[in-house]
Amino acid sequence: xxxxxxxxxxxxxxxxxxxxxxxxxxxxxxxxxxxxxxxxxxxxxxxxxxxxxxxxxxxxxxxxxxxxxxxxxxxxxxxxxxxxxxxxxxxxxx
Numbered sequence: 840x841x842x843x844x845x846x847x848x849x850x851x852x853x854x855x856x857x858x859x860x861x862x863x864x865x866x867x868x869x870x871x872x873x874x875x876x877x878x879x880x881x882x883x884x885x886x887x888x889x890x891x892x893x894x895x896x897x898x899x900x901x902x903x904x905x906x907x908x909x910x911x912x913x914x915x916x917x918x919x920x921x922x923x924x925x926x927x928x929x930x931x932x933x
Contacts, residue, residue: 855871855875855876855907856874856875857876857877857878858875858876858877858923860926861877861878861879861930862876862877863878863879864878865880866879866880866910867879867880867881867882868880868881868895868910868911868912868913869906869907869908869910869912869913870912870913870914870915870922871912871913871914871915872914872915872917872918872922873918873919875919876912877926878907878908878910879926881895883929883930884929887929894913899911
């Protein structure tokens with residue numbers, strides 16, 4: 840994965856398309872890649888990736904943080920098909 844840039848302040852539009860397979864109602868963070876939202880689990884990403892672990896341990900300001908369905912939002916510059924492959928490897932390893 841390349842780097843991640845902090846999200847802009849405010850609330851993300853509910854019209855942002857949600858990925859059908861990787862939108863978990865108990866997810867704790869929303870990642871947006873090429874206009875598609877993924878609501879996934881910080882704990883799973885942190886356990887499998889030092890990059891995500893470091894990202895989630897850096898204190899984030901509470902005021903003005905972009906959110907979607909109550910979760911913080913991070914925009915990633917990755918290619919959508921590549922990110923879906925990563926999610927499949929993490930959530931469906933067999």
